[in-house]
Amino acid sequence: xxxxxxxxxxxxxxxxxxxxxxxxxxxxxxxxxxxxxxxxxxxxxxxxxxxxxxxxxxxxxxxxxxxxxxxxxxxxxxxxxxxxxxxxxxxxxxxxxxxxxxxxxxxxxxxxxxxxxxxxxxxxxxxxxxxxxxxxxxxxxxxxxxxxxxxxxxxxxxxxxxxxxxxxxxxxxxxxxxxxxxxxxxxxxxxxxxxxxxxxxxxxxxxxxxxxxxxxxxxxxxxxx
Numbered sequence: 001x002x003x004x005x006x007x008x009x010x011x012x013x014x015x016x017x018x019x020x021x022x023x024x025x026x027x028x029x030x031x032x033x034x035x036x037x038x039x040x041x042x043x044x045x046x047x048x049x050x051x052x053x054x055x056x057x058x059x060x061x062x063x064x065x066x067x068x069x070x071x072x073x074x075x076x077x078x079x080x081x082x083x084x085x086x087x088x089x090x091x092x093x094x095x096x097x098x099x100x101x102x103x104x105x106x107x108x109x110x111x112x113x114x115x116x117x118x119x120x121x122x123x124x125x126x127x128x129x130x131x132x133x134x135x136x137x138x139x140x141x142x143x144x145x146x147x148x149x150x151x152x153x154x155x156x157x158x159x160x161x162x163x164x165x166x167x168x169x170x171x172x173x174x175x176x177x178x179x180x181x182x183x184x185x186x187x188x189x190x191x192x193x194x195x196x197x198x199x200x201x202x203x204x205x206x207x208x209x210x211x212x213x214x215x216x217x218x219x220x221x222x223x224x225x
Contacts, residue, residue: 053084128141148190164191
């Protein structure tokens with residue numbers, strides 16, 4: 001028992017020592033630019049080991065950068081990656097963007113290992129996939145499919161709701177579609193495409209039991225701005 005207590009105490013003191021190590025702040029710039037590309041910390045005892053906050057940026061167009069470079073936090077919209085390192089390992093919450101302001105993934109690292117729930121953007125941003133790395137299971141994704149308002153319907157000032165009845169199978173396939181409430185041929189077709197796309201996404205990015213056999217109704221709103 002005393003030996004086990006001593007080992008635990010030693011490990012705890014070692015962790016405190018590591019977290020309290022002195023660091024040096026490093027910034028890098030894009031080629032032929034004064035804009036910061038990366039900002040991070042390394043250990044003074046070994047400059048090859050990252051330790052502390054880390055952020056990387058997308059390049060800002062030169063003309064725009066000249067107007068924002070003296071504004072505090074002006075690069076926040078252009079963050080590419082943000083997180084932290086602990087003795088060279090990614091540790092804590094990390095977020096990555098596929099384009100300025102467009103989320104790609106978000107989650108937590110435990111010394112380079114993904115843990116807990118991770119969110120990942122899929123389907124050109126229409127799906128937010130959810131995967132639990134602790135249980136190794138997919139969860140129900142968030143699906144947000146935009147409407148391409150048919151030009152003909154927009155020009156005619158047509159707006160309202162399309163309702164479609166359909167038969168859903170356990171494999172997320174769709175059959176027996178019937179338009180219960182129609183707006184126009186073009187709006188009906190757009191609503192049908194949204195319905196089919198929704199269940200394609202659910203089958204691809206959802207858990208194995210995402211769908212159940214049933215008859216249901218799908219509603220799509222068309223509203224002119």
